[in-house]
Amino acid sequence: MGEIEWKVSPRLDSQKRLGKLINQHYNGARELEETRAQPVAWVSTMSPSEILWAMDFCVQYPEAYAATCGARHVAHAHCEITEMHGYERHLCTYCRNSLGSTLGVLEGQDIFEPLARPDFLLVTNNTCILITKWFEHLSYYWKIPMVSIDCPVLLSGVDEREIIDHVKDQCLDLIKLLEGFTGKKFDYDRFKEVAGNAKRSGDNYREMINTSKNVPVPATFFDIMGHNFPNLVLRHKPETAEHYELMNAELKQRIADRIVSMPDIKYRLYWDGIPYWVAIRELSEKLQSLGMCLVISSYFELFAFDRNDPFDPLEGVAANTALSYFSRSVDYKAKFTEQMFKDFKLDAGIFAYTIGCKSGSIGMHYISDYVNKKLGAPMTIIEGDLVDETFYNVERNNMKLQALAEMLEAKNK
Amino acid sequence: MEKILDKFKEFCMQPYDRAVEWKDAEPNRKVIGCIPMYFPEEILHAAGVLPVTLYGSDEPITMGEHHLMNNACHQVRSTFDSLLKGKYDFLDGVAALHVCDQVRFFLEVWQLDHPFPFFHEMWRPYRLDNTNRPFLTSELKRLISHLESFTGTEITIEAIRNSIGIYNESRYMMRKLNDIRRERPGIISASDMVCTVTSSMLIPREEHNQLLRELLSRIDNVLTPEDQRFKMVIIGHLCDAPDEGLLNLIENEGLSLIDDDFITGGRYYAVDVNPDGDPIESFADYYMNMIPCTTYHYVDCWRGDSDKYSPYADYTIDMLKKGQAAGIVILRAMYCDPFDMEFVLLRERLKEENIPFLALFIEKGSGSMEAVRTRVQAFVETL
Ligand code: SF4
Numbered sequence: 001m002g003e004i005e006w007k008v009s010p011r012l013d014s015q016k017r018l019g020k021l022i023n024q025h026y027n028g029a030r031e032l033e034e035t036r037a038q039p040v041a042w043v044s045t046m047s048p049s050e051i052l053w054a055m056d057f058c059v060q061y062p063e064a065y066a067a068t069c070g071a072r073h074v075a076h077a078h079c080e081i082t083e084m085h086g087y088e089r090h091l092c093t094y095c096r097n098s099l100g101s102t103l104g105v106l107e108g109q110d111i112f113e114p115l116a117r118p119d120f121l122l123v124t125n126n127t128c129i130l131i132t133k134w135f136e137h138l139s140y141y142w143k144i145p146m147v148s149i150d151c152p153v154l155l156s157g158v159d160e161r162e163i164i165d166h167v168k169d170q171c172l173d174l175i176k177l178l179e180g181f182t183g184k185k186f187d188y189d190r191f192k193e194v195a196g197n198a199k200r201s202g203d204n205y206r207e208m209i210n211t212s213k214n215v216p217v218p219a220t221f222f223d224i225m226g227h228n229f230p231n232l233v234l235r236h237k238p239e240t241a242e243h244y245e246l247m248n249a250e251l252k253q254r255i256a257d258r259i260v261s262m263p264d265i266k267y268r269l270y271w272d273g274i275p276y277w278v279a280i281r282e283l284s285e286k287l288q289s290l291g292m293c294l295v296i297s298s299y300f301e302l303f304a305f306d307r308n309d310p311f312d313p314l315e316g317v318a319a320n321t322a323l324s325y326f327s328r329s330v331d332y333k334a335k336f337t338e339q340m341f342k343d344f345k346l347d348a349g350i351f352a353y354t355i356g357c358k359s360g361s362i363g364m365h366y367i368s369d370y371v372n373k374k375l376g377a378p379m380t381i382i383e384g385d386l387v388d389e390t391f392y393n394v395e396r397n398n399m400k401l402q403a404l405a406e407m408l409e410a411k412n413k
Numbered sequence: 414m415e416k417i418l419d420k421f422k423e424f425c426m427q428p429y430d431r432a433v434e435w436k437d438a439e440p441n442r443k444v445i446g447c448i449p450m451y452f453p454e455e456i457l458h459a460a461g462v463l464p465v466t467l468y469g470s471d472e473p474i475t476m477g478e479h480h481l482m483n484n485a486c487h488q489v490r491s492t493f494d495s496l497l498k499g500k501y502d503f504l505d506g507v508a509a510l511h512v513c514d515q516v517r518f519f520l521e522v523w524q525l526d527h528p529f530p531f532f533h534e535m536w537r538p539y540r541l542d543n544t545n546r547p548f549l550t551s552e553l554k555r556l557i558s559h560l561e562s563f564t565g566t567e568i569t570i571e572a573i574r575n576s577i578g579i580y581n582e583s584r585y586m587m588r589k590l591n592d593i594r595r596e597r598p599g600i601i602s603a604s605d606m607v608c609t610v611t612s613s614m615l616i617p618r619e620e621h622n623q624l625l626r627e628l629l630s631r632i633d634n635v636l637t638p639e640d641q642r643f644k645m646v647i648i649g650h651l652c653d654a655p656d657e658g659l660l661n662l663i664e665n666e667g668l669s670l671i672d673d674d675f676i677t678g679g680r681y682y683a684v685d686v687n688p689d690g691d692p693i694e695s696f697a698d699y700y701m702n703m704i705p706c707t708t709y710h711y712v713d714c715w716r717g718d719s720d721k722y723s724p725y726a727d728y729t730i731d732m733l734k735k736g737q738a739a740g741i742v743i744l745r746a747m748y749c750d751p752f753d754m755e756f757v758l759l760r761e762r763l764k765e766e767n768i769p770f771l772a773l774f775i776e777k778g779s780g781s782m783e784a785v786r787t788r789v790q791a792f793v794e795t796l
Contacts (some may be wrong), residue, residue: 059432086757088483090748125539128514132539132710136722140758145717148710150545152536153517157555166548173544330521355484358750362485362518366525 005059006216010261011253012223014247021230021243029058029116039182042118042138045232045302046126046324047149048171048317049408050198053236054191055178060115060372061233062098063249068275069097070387074112078104079388092356093388102141120181121146122174126327128359145181147174154327168318188313194236194318196310201235204244206304211251212296213344218254219261220298221271221294222284228303235305236411266291267408268345272337272367273352273360274299278389279397286398289404301325330363334370341375348408351381357390378407414635417628418605424612425654431616432465433503443564443628446501447529447614447689448492448516449652450508450676451703452535453553453636453696457508458576458618459568460560464508465613467492467501468654468677471777486748487776488653489519496527506531506563508556512652512708513751531563537700539710546697573692577788579618580686586625587613587682593632595671595736599640600632603670604657605648633635642669643739643796646732650744651707651752652676656777659785663742666789671736674729680704704728707755725755726762733768740769747776769796 032038041057042047042263049059069075070093076099079093085103086094121144132148139146149170152163175186208227211218227247234240254260269292276283287294302325309316328336340346347373351364359411368379380400385391424431436442445457446467457464469491476497483490495501506529511517517534524532535552538545557568587610594601601609609628613621645668647660656675664670674680683704687695703709705724714721721727733741741763746753756772763770771792773785 086760087733088753091750100428129511129517129539129708130514130750130754133707133751136710136715137754137757139715139717144715148549148712148715150540150710152538152539152548152552153511153534154629155534155536157559158536162548162551166545169544170540184470331525334525337420358484358514358748359518362515363522366522374540 004186007259008261008263010223011258012219012247012250012261014227014243015223017243017246018226018230021234021239023271025233026113028381029060032058033116039119040116041120041122042115042135043121044123044127044131046151046321046326047122047124048167048174048321049122050191050194050236050313050317051171051174051178051306052120052122053194054313055182055184057120058116058235060118062115063094064229064233065101065115066094066097066387067275067277067379069101069112071280073389075278075387076390078111080210081109090355092128092130092134093132093354093385093391095356097387098134099137099141102138106141106405118142119144120178122149123147124149124321126151126321126324128326128357130358145177147177149174149321151321151324151327154323154329154332156331157327158407160323163322164315164318167322168314171318171321172219172316191313192310195308195313197234197238197241198305199255199308199310199316200238200241201231201244202305202308204241204248205231206306207248207306208244208251209250209296209300211255215253215268215345216260216265217268217293217295218251218259219282221297222280223261224300225275231303231305235308255349262288262293264291265293265365267347267405268293268295270295270337270341270346270349271297271299271352272349272364273297273354274357274386276352276354276384276392277387279384279392279394281399282392282394286401290401292348292401292405292408294350295346296340298325298333298340326359330366333363334367337367338371338374341371341377346377348377348404350381350404351379353383354385355383356385376411378404378411380404414628414631417624417631418601418608421605421608421612425608428468428615429465429500429503432463434650435463435617436503443505443531444503445506445508446504448507448520449488450512450680450708451510451537451700452508453556453686453699454614454618455576455580456556456560456568456573456696458579459572460564461566462505462560462564463617464614465504466611467495467507468584468611468652469777470495470500471656484748485515485519486652486746488651488746490517491653491777493519493523496523498661504529506533508533508535510535510537511538513749515748515750520761521774526719531559533559539708540712541701541709542712546701547701550693550697553696557693570692574688577686577688577692577695579622581688583618583622583625583687584682586622589629590625590632591672591679591682597637598642598644598669598671600635600637603660603664603673605672606673607655607657607660607675607677610675610681614677614681625664638691640669642667643735643793644669644671645740645742646670646672646736646738647727647742647744648729648732648733649752650675650746650775651749653746653777656775658782659744659773659775662782662786663789666786667793668742668789670742671738672732672775674732679732680706707751723755723758723762726759729759730762730766740771740792743770743772745772745774747774
């Protein structure tokens with residue numbers, strides 16, 4: 001690449017706007033702690049939150065909270081609280097962070113910026129089965145109702161239509177239950193409006209991801225990953241679609257102005273798994289020092305919510321829930337990853353193994369081997385954790401990244 | 414009786430010998446391996462197939478590690494290790510229910526790495542309610558039609574009912590044996606009980622029923638000295654067959670195990686399938702009425718207005734009361750997410766009820782038995 005003609009500017013202007021959106025959301029939720037003007041729901045990532053937004057709930061995501069706690073290096077303390085209550089160390093640390101902070105709040109301990117207290121819980125087991133247990137425990141500690149949506153895995157031979165309908169039936173159960181819970185009739189017009197906003201947000205989010213196909217990328221994986229938050233937590237609001245519109249305009253402008261966010265990019269890399277929020281700085285510095293640029297991850301698929309439909313909102317949310325990337329088979333994921341390597345012109349892959357995340361890691365060997373065999377791209381599996389730094393060994397992982405860079409160099413000779 | 418129990422033990426020591434022999438006896442016979450737990454073996458049986466359950470072995474895991482990450486439970490890693498070592502080469506297929514995340518992902522890798530002619534994964538809802546029932550029945554139908562196309566023969570309602578009858582008889586006899594154990598502690602050791610149940614999942618059921626019938630006809634003549642040990646209920650160890658040596662150790666240290674909820678025990682034979690009516694609906698009922706399990710989500714417990722927070726704990730407490738046991742031994746498997754989560758609530762309930770319990774983490778083929786012995790001895794002293 002002709003490095004001289006590219007200018008380096010690590011900071012995106014959209015970061016400021018993102019910060020504002022996040023602060024507004026959390027501040028608003030904290031106000032509700034006092035006023036209880038709206039009911040607060042805690043919800044798992046791949047749930048049909050549109051239904052709750054249409055019923056005027058404030059929706060909070062324990063997984064997003066865990067990521068923040070990880071990035072702020074406070075999650076380990078929350079996880080330790082759960083160990084004292086008998087939870088095993090190998091259990092998902094998102095789960096332990098959430099239960100630990102809950103137990104801490106209920107016991108009057110000093111907890112890092114806790115989420116507004118929930119009145120209601122909604123979980124979907126399309127990401128994993130453990131998450132239902134996690135929410136059961138939240139329900140137990142907070143003494144509040146929960147609804148679990150059962151979401152069958154997309155096995156070969158299973159009819160996708162049938163799974164969508166099955167999820168739809170459960171969404172209807174949810175609506176009925178919420179009508180009883182709130183004492184309000186479900187407002188289908190509001191549902192359509194929410195779905196319309198979410199669709200625009202989702203479309204723009206997809207466009208944002210696709211800008212990373214450009215060589216070189218206008219922004220790295222590390223620059224973009226925080227922008228998952230609005231499409232997850234705020235996609236029901238019109239300003240979220242606007243945020244992505246401005247973001248996409250900025251990314252396109254960077255491409256036109258030949259601006260990149262890291263210098264001396266030699267290789268474009270794929271990341272598999274949930275980010276190690278505790279080690280973002282270590283990873284980005286090390287990768288930059290090796291000329292390796294993280295471009296994209298299938299992780300972003302979890303936040304895509306591509307199927308919202310303002311004309312048939314129930315169908316849209318059921319399809320988003322039923323056909324999520326996590327519900328897909330290992331075979332599907334391997335082929336999808338191969339396609340990503342081609343579309344995003346990737347040179348190598350980092351697979352982020354996490355002891356607590358069984359669903360995200362058990363098939364990793366297969367996927368990395370598959371893509372390696374198909375495309376000859378070198379792969380490495382590193383070890384760590386999403387939010388608990390005590391699982392992260394900087395030296396060992398840096399050695400693996402170094403070895404990956406050497407493989408790439410040898411391959412390109 | 415001893416002779417029959419020895420036979421059961423032999424089947425467990427050479428778990429697949431009888432299945433291979435059965436398969437070789439006639440052309441076109443098929444054997445399908447079932448991953449624990451809860452696969453409807455009756456439907457395989459009705460298709461003329463021999464179902465065998467695949468348990469992990471106590472051999473060191475030397476090959477499985479290169480294919481699966483090490484955060485899977487022993488049952489899953491060990492089964493995969495056996496597959497890679499060629500121990501399942503005799504199988505024509507593999508079938509399983511998705512009881513947990515580990516099984517789900519491990520199975521997918523299995524079929525991709527080592528495809529079998531027949532491979533069937535089945536979704537059993539976690540949320541137990543009527544909205545989920547139609548999907549469950551449709552999964553049962555999918556299994557039947559998949560099997561029919563694999564074997565080339567129709568599975569008739571009569572055939573399924575006949576198989577249900579054979580399996581119900583098996584479960585009934587096991588329940589009876591367990592009732593006798595509860596009433597006459599020491600008449601059968603816990604390890605023999607586990608072998609009795611486990612072997613039923615390894616050999617043709619009709620043969621096993623015949624042996625069980627003989628055993629039950631002789632058991633009344635067996636004299637048992639008065640059992641001075643503390644009566645205990647033993648639970649846990651979700652999908653694996655518990656280590657025989659461990660059970661013997663516990664019983665030799667002054668505890669008499671009178672009941673259990675193992676999948677190679679009470680959990681397996683607790684519930685029958687209705688032999689009358691539409692078999693699909695009968696199997697749906699079977700799953701909906703299964704004894705409390707950590708791999709289910711019980712809707713009514715989580716509506717914010719229920720005092721019930723661990724149906725599983727309540728079930729084990731009932732078991733303890735029924736057998737007038739002094740406490741509960743809990744066997745735990747490393748990396749078993751469903752059980753590890755449940756354990757926190759179970760512990761809470763047992764403490765509420767002041768029930769003494771001993772929880773042991775144990776992995777087949779590893780860990781020091783002496784350390785376990787010390788813990789069992791210390792527990793016995795507290796009783
Ligand atoms: S022992 Fe636990 S983790 Fe292992 S297969 Fe069974 S339920 Fe899953």
